[in-house]
Amino acid sequence: MEKENKKKLYERFHMDKFNFWTIVSLLILIVCLLFIVYPFLNLIIQSFHNAETNAFTMENYLKFFQKRYYKEALRNSLVISTVVTILATCLGVPLAYIGTRFNLYLKRVIYVMVVLSMLSPPFIGAYAWITLLGRAGFITKLLASVGIQLGELYGFKGIVLVFTLKLYPMVYLYVSGALGSIDASLEEASENLGVSGIQRILKITFPVITPTILSAALMVFMTALADFGTPRLIGEGYNTLPVIIYKEFLNEVGTDTSFASALSVIIIVIALAVLFVQKRFVDSKSYNMTSLRPPKVVELPRAKKILATAVVFFVSFLSVLPQITVTIQSFLKTNGPIFVSGFSLDSYRNVVNKLGQSITNTFLYGFIALAIIVFLGLLGSYLIVRRKGFTANLIDLLLMFPYVIPGAVLGICLTVSFNQGPVVLTGSMWIIILSFVIRKLPYTMRSSVGILYQIDKSVEEASISLSVPPMKTFFKTTVPLMIPGVISGAVLSLISVINTLSATLILYTGKTVTIPVAIFNCVNNDAYGQAAALSTILTLATIVCLLVFHKISGGKSVV
Incomplete structure (x- = not known):
């Protein structure tokens, strides 16, 4: 009897037309329409x-x-x-x-x-x-x-x-x-x-x-x-x-x-x-x-x-x-575009002095995008799994659509859409962060959905039966249970974000250049030593992220 009462209370909270999740659904739908459908x-x-x-x-x-x-x-x-x-x-x-x-x-x-x-x-x-x-x-x-x-x-x-x-x-x-x-x-x-x-x-x-x-x-x-x-x-x-x-x-x-x-x-x-x-x-x-x-x-x-x-x-x-190869080359002496015998840290010094901003930008944009991805992934996955219906299915479809979109195409979409009008983002760091979120959110969404399917509804029913509102139940009860798995997926998303080139190459300016773009430009300008040094930094960051993932996930596979 008590179990049935908990379930009824849980369902009543979820059936209310203007509860917390209704508002979240509308907000995410508006975000999808503005930043995915519109572009x-x-x-x-x-x-x-x-x-x-x-x-x-x-x-x-x-x-x-x-x-x-x-x-x-x-x-x-x-x-x-x-x-x-x-x-x-x-x-x-x-x-x-x-x-x-x-x-x-x-x-x-x-x-x-x-x-x-x-x-x-x-x-x-x-x-x-x-x-x-x-x-x-x-x-x-x-x-x-x-x-x-x-x-x-x-x-x-x-x-x-x-x-x-x-x-x-x-x-x-x-x-x-x-x-x-x-x-x-x-x-x-x-x-x-x-x-x-x-x-x-x-x-x-x-x-x-x-x-x-x-x-x-x-x-x-x-x-x-x-x-x-x-x-x-x-x-x-x-x-x-x-x-x-x-x-x-x-x-x-x-x-x-x-x-x-x-x-x-x-x-x-x-x-x-x-x-x-x-x-x-x-x-x-x-x-x-x-x-x-x-x-x-x-x-x-x-x-x-x-x-x-x-x-x-x-x-x-x-x-x-x-x-x-690039790690070894990053420590070789260079004479212009040519690697010569002997080892040196000159390539790293040149990178820090000339391209240090690209390193700062990469990790700053990456962590901001990651925070948004995790937040939207938590909310979106809950809507898809626990609030099934037309709106939830539509949100799922819209958030997964960028999965099949080439990065360069996404860059063009955002440039064309936010170059003028009420929302101007072109040339700012926010348009690059937006491209990261749109492109990488589907991966975190899928892992979050999988995790949520493993969490029994009775945990939330018990919380709501104690008169805890849906919003508080979600953040105090559901999120802590999801976080370990979500963070594991988020670390992999961060790796993918910091290695992104195509969309960023369309969207960047001199002030918003990232490591992949800087590497690409160095190779085109025959600055191979600097390209190798930046590539090594990117590889080292990837290894650190993998070690963090391994620690958090308890040794699980990355797929």
Whole structure:
């Protein structure tokens, strides 16, 4: 009887039309409309404007479909994204199986290398591989001295190399988590029916984790499709759509905002179409299992164990090699753009003296954005899980929409929308912070939703039954239970924020430059020593964040 009374009181508080959560719903909806819906609608409207007369026109879209240059850029983007997705999946899935199912040597070291390579900016990998395998790269010269000539790194091959080594860890980590959650009885039953070895893996294990593989593949595809820095640095004429969008928006002979907006709409439509197809396929392939008995880790014979460890370690080492390379380079002496023999701290001194503001900005903007992300993530997730309905579903949809939007497109949206009118943010630090929040909030939202599903409603019912208002119940009872998991997700969001380039490159001014933008500019200006020093600072910050995450989460995986 007492339990029923608690539940009735809990439901009465939640059914009141003008309670705390109704106000929160309206405020978050207004924020979504102002900072998500309005910018993207403005982008669509802008794409139908004539740049000179401002009249309605279809010429921006006609220009795209009529000129081979732009269609080739789209084709290049799709080819790159597809090839990288296939390679990253083919590399990540078997390595994840070996790393998860067998007791390898140096397992913890391999995991750290995989995570670190996944969380670093792709353009740092592009820069590092240029210094290693470029025309004047260290490995190129070393091989040339013994008569071995390497082919060109630049263009299609270079982009695919950088993306594959950067993005396969995403597949590795997701698939590792899925393999660890399979109920061992499922595979044991298949063996009893005569299905074993590679046949069991192909017919039982991999089909069961197909939704996870497809989800990881989608993230790889979206990341490769949206990335601007890598093809810009290493493409050398192999243009992709994000690069073209950037060039059109910041053209030296005049900004063509309308045409850049049309290109942005096209890439958004493609991203949404891919997301829709993937979701339909995953929904048709979903399986449920109890996962009461996780699979046992198999102890390999010593020779096989050494071989398996060597394979996984070698690929993991290649993926983290860019961070190692730039760290070493940051301590080398430089003569202009050339690294010379001997070690020095000159690059760090130059960074502190000339680019110190970028370091301050990165962490200041990152922590402000993080505070907003955590606050909105807590409130938004509660609405989605506990206040189900049309408004909550709409908020969920609006907050998750930026997940599929390329960073450069988001930068253009915000610039077009907040360059004039009642709310002017262009040129200020707040437009960069806003881009961080919009782009990274979906990740914290999803982790917060997952945590809230694990918290029993009876805890809140008990609080409300003692006449504690919903707002006080949320902040005094629910939030403390959510905080450990939310903070873990927030640390990962901070890593992602401080490594962001695409949107920031569109939005920054001289006073609001961040570390990724400063690195990008240093590479373009041949200031390689400073670029290496800044990259090392960024890598060190990422490692510190990972250690904090590991401490807070109790050693959980980052995905």
